[in-house]
Amino acid sequence: MPDLLKRIGAPLLFGFLALVAVVTMVSDRRSLADGGRDLPWWQALMLEIAVPIQDVAGAPVDGVRGLWTDYVAVLEVREENARLRERVVELEEANLQYREALVASGHLQQIASMRDDFETPMLPSEVVGLDVMPWFRSVLVDRGGAHGVQAGNPVITAEGVVGLVTATSRHAAKTMLLLDRQSAIDGIVQRSRARGIVRGRGTDQLSFEFVVRGGDVKVGDIVITSGLGGVYPKGLRIGEVVEISDPGGDLLQTATLRPAVDFGRLEQVFVMLRRGPTMDLLYDSEAAGPLESARARARGRPSS
């Protein structure tokens, strides 16, 4: 009997652990399909521990990179400064003209009220860890549930869309980048309004799949979020078309996009403390409380 146990012990243990892994995968997939998850306490604890460790482990690398970047920046700064001064003068002039035109047509007030409607509280966060596996593209940020971050919140930078929060602990959040192979968002070409799906390739570029018939897409076009997926707000920059594949006889054509965000230098991001209507529907009423209080916190006033 002990011999038998010894012989089948390892396969039994493997079978049990494999079963547990499959069960967690299924439940994880289910919660991801519901827009993301707040991690259970033991996983959240591991993530809380992982974030400062990754931060510290990455510090020497960041330090060396920062030194080099600063050195190069100092060399280029004089030339860039002169260029920027010229540009500022040009833009100030253009800005003045636009303002005059808007005031003249009475639209300024309308635009101000629209901005209030769409205003979304943004939470600045630091990227503290990159995905350790090459097959996936995600990052860890140093803000979590305690700061009002929830699974389903869009993450952006000044340049454009970064990705989506998929899991949170109290002080950290995991964000799936646009580049991830599992990422897909609805986009439109800014110029022609041609619609399509932007998918991650797992590399530094994105795919834009659009219908050939009537799809006016050219190299150099800017693709922005359409807002139709109900996850990202409309008008965020996704990337620029750099190549269009030969459609052949296919109805669907694919263009290659260069992301607006430089994912290789991702350091600071902004978490939009607002989920799209789809995410809010998925979370139903349970999300209303924390979401409202997070909005209020970010605006600097207590929730009512």
Added chain:
Amino acid sequence: MKRLLTLPAVGLAALVAQGALATLLSPPWCPDLALLVLIGIGLRWSGIAGGLLLAAFLGYATDLVSGSLLGQHALLRMAAHGLARLGNRHLSLRGLLPQAIFVSALTCANAFAMALITSFFSPGSAVAGIALRELLPQAVANALFFPLVASLTARTVARLGDEDGGQRILPLSPRGRIA
């Protein structure tokens, strides 16, 4: 007790180092150090249950800091560890070249299994398209880093084995013969 703490600590240290390397190297060229530790332990350590538990633990830890589904790496790490043990029994893995080939093959199998599982759970994703241009650098990086990681894990296991009263250490020889 010491082994219970030391081996997971070595695995976690590998994972942290992997995270630091990820900021420096392009993703396909970043070695999967945690996988290498598990292969190294699979080739050296005779504790089957301990190895499997360690593989599951490191797999879950990897899942937490990666975009994979929770449990995905846990399952694959256990499989990789098991295959390393089987490989050690049935193959001649003495020398750098056989070990490099073995590690590269395991890396490829691991990537294909990863793509298969992800495609199963996320049918619309482009994971199935893991290209050769990504797989080859990863296999090469793992093969290059394996001697270093294997030597570190071998030393750790040997030290623990001595201190824990002579736990049998599997030699790196064909069909389990004592070298």
